[in-house]
Amino acid sequence: MKADIAIIGGGIGGCMAAYTAAKLGNSVILTEETAWLGGQLTSQAVPPDEHPWIEEFGCTETYRTFRNEVRAYYEKHYPLIDKHKRLNPGNAWVSRIAHEPKVALKVLEDFLQPFISSGRLKLLLEHKARRAVWQANKITTVIVSNKDGEEVAIEADYFLDATELGDLLPLADVEYAVGAEAKQDTGEPHALDEACAEDVQPITHVFAVDFVPGEDHTIEKPEQYDFWRQYRATFLTHDQLSEWVPDVHTGESKYLPVFGNEHQLGLWDYRRIIDKHLYEEDFYSGDVTLINWPQNDYWLGSIIDVDEQDKAKHLQGARQLSLSLLYWLQTEAPREDGKKGYPEMRLRPDITGTEDGLAMHPYIRESRRIEALYTVVEQDINSAYRGKAGIKRLDDSVGIGSYRIDLHPTTVSNRLFYAKSYPFEIPLGSFIPIRVENVIPACKNIGSTQLTNGCFRLHPVEWNIGEVAGALASFAINRKMYLVDLYEDNQLVKEFQQLLIQLGVSLHWPEMEAY
The missing domain is CATH 3.50.50.60 (FAD/NAD(P)-binding domain)
Known part of the structure; x- marks a missing residue:
């Protein structure tokens, strides 16, 4: 051509x-x-x-x-x-x-x-x-x-x-x-003292979910869930799977609940793409949101200029982290009523054009x-x-x-x-x-x-x-x-x-x- x-x-x-x-x-x-x-x-x-x-x-x-x-x-x-x-x-x-x-x-x-x-x-x-x-x-x-x-x-x-x-x-x-x-190469005040080609920003495997009251859409326990459930990065004071995120200004842990209120922003509406209240009543059974949160940023390795085995491992790790975050949200996330988990969260593969509800490609x-x-x-x-x-x-x-x-x-x-x-x-x-x-x-x-x-x-x-x-x-x-x-x-x-x-x-x- x-x-x-x-x-x-x-x-x-x-x-x-x-x-x-x-x-x-x-x-x-x-x-x-x-x-x-x-x-x-x-x-x-x-x-x-x-x-x-x-x-x-x-x-x-x-x-x-x-x-x-x-x-x-x-x-x-x-x-x-x-x-x-x-x-x-x-x-x-x-x-x-x-x-x-x-x-x-x-x-x-x-x-x-x-x-x-x-x-x-x-x-x-x-x-x-x-x-x-x-x-x-x-x-x-x-x-x-x-x-x-x-x-x-x-x-x-x-x-x-x-x-x-x-x-x-x-x-x-x-x-x-x-x-x-x-x-020494860029003169930038906040550059590293030594160059590191492997030190790149994390990828994130975004996924789409809605919220269907009264229904249970809990996924199968992901293969790497036990790893991610106990994972805490050395530079953080909170678990990866939690309602805590790193504050961008200080690096300290900052609380952001799954669902916010008039006094507190929530993670659910952070990247929400359908707010059901903007549409005619009962047109949507629930909101639709895209989960691209600090909790599913994957920083365990680069996928650039590495061998195919390592690249595949990290791409799979990013997918597993996202699925583990969803499973945690469905089964263990704290609720205001004192219970745990939101099984009402449902993966939406029709939103992402995939079979599993995860995006076609990780966010780079x-x-x-x-x-x-x-x-x-x-x-x-x-x-x-x-x-x-x-x-x-x-x-x-x-x-x-x-x-x-x-x-x-x-x-x-x-x-x-x-x-x-x-x-x-x-x-x-x-x-x-x-x-x-x-x-x-x-x-x-x-x-x-x-x-x-x-x-x-x-x-x-x-x-x-x-x-x-x-x-x-x-x-x-x-x-x-x-x-x-x-x-x-x-x-x-x-x-x-x-x-x-x-x-x-x-x-x-x-x-x-x-x-």
């Missing part, structure tokens, strides 16, 4: 890279290893994490359209009681638009359908990258295979890595970083990251080091984002780190590898560090990155030029920025406070 642009990975960034490149007139091949496009939003079952200003500004026009289309879908098809307020389908407290993965999938498919229909975009679902062929500093071919082992060779002028783990980078001999960098917080012409470091965004300077204004900005630096406990040092940051601008240099000429990162694998990756991984930022990656490949093809030549030519940078503005990408923030 041949195309102008091949995008390996169909998560948020991959979808928007494909959409943008096809919109600009290029032929595109998009591959995805799962059965669903959308990554975090769909196959990983993570509702949007966003900054506080998202309803008014601070995202691309297409991301705004996505949010509007999600709400419009519920308003058109669901029996809502009040269709005049700004809808949050799950009335969650972590997201202003917590919604079902299948609705996100529907909206994303609608974005891409016109280009699939015209033949400009070819989609290969359930295909994973296996090998790459390169000559000098360019890739010529990427070989992907489906679940039956049947291979497809893809040739393109540009290859975009939008995989969740940056899987194309080692296959294509692209220089990259993974895990924790050393302070951290991937391999290219060694880029510019790497975003902590000092660029951490409010403690920006001081009165505030937002770092970039002449080569290609987008904007905002989120606090947020590291969940890592797999070796077990450190967690949470810090206020200023809204940031995304540098063009973070998209350009130091050597390989026709590979572009299209999600959280841009030139960032482990620390700054903690805020570049969020939904609207990855969306912005994907749009830029697709536009960048198209711009380079149309101009018949190398990426580094674009980067070093101020006039060409301005022309590329004008293209982004025409596409609805904001390049700069107004004056803002740290968040």
Whole structure:
């Protein structure tokens, strides 16, 4: 198969890279290893994490359209009681638009359908990258295979890595970083003293449940339940399976009950995607929520650059932890009436598109990251080091984002780190590898560090990155030029920025406070 642009990975960034490149007139091949496009939003079952200003500004026009289309879908098809307020389908407290993965999938498919229909975009679902062929500093071919082992060779002028783990980078001999960098290498105040590639953020295997009063939906006791029931990490003062979580500011144990009340937030509505009270009476038997809590963060090992046996062990461990958390919730979690367990919690495989109710793919917080012409470091965004300077204004900005630096406990040092940051601008240099000429990162694998990756991984930022990656490949093809030549030519940078503005990408923030 041949195309102008091949995008390996169909998560948020991959979808928007494909959409943008096809919109600009290029032929595109998009591959995805799962059965669903959308990554975090769909196959990983993570509702949007966003900054506080998202309803008014601070995202691309297409991301705004996505949010509007999600709400419009519920308003058109669901029996809502009040269709005049700004809808949050799950009335969650972590997201202003917590919604079902299948609705996100529907909206994303609608974005891409016109280009699939015209033949400009070819989609290969359930295909994973296996090998790459390169000559000098360019890739010529990427070989992907489906679940039956049947291979497809893809040739393109540009290859975009939008995989969740940056899987194309080692296959294509692209220089990259993974895990924790050393302070002497990045100059970051909160980097480790020594680099550790195995020290990555935890993965989480999200699952969906609803609550059906009067019914018992207790699952079979998971194989590893006894291990997780007694497990307590050395850096915590509470058990893994409990109503206690690490406080992001202090690392100390903080109580969060399963079900909250008017005085106390609860875990149940943290990522709730259906609040039954927003819909006509008896339409839902109970709320539906996605369980992505600190209690099922899996930090016992990395799945990046390890042998297949270790990778399989840790993927299975993450699944077992999530199932063990559910079993604990159903059988042992303390209730206000003095009893234990909520057998009324029911797995919802229809929500996740799987047989068991667990997401198709674990939630990935951290991937391999290219060694880029510019790497975003902590000092660029951490409010403690920006001081009165505030937002770092970039002449080569290609987008904007905002989120606090947020590291969940890592797999070796077990450190967690949470810090206020200023809204940031995304540098063009973070998209350009130091050597390989026709590979572009299209999600959280841009030139960032482990620390700054903690805020570049969020939904609207990855969306912005994907749009830029697709536009960048198209711009380079149309101009018949190398990426580094674009980067070093101020006039060409301005022309590329004008293209982004025409596409609805904001390049700069107004004056803002740290968040």
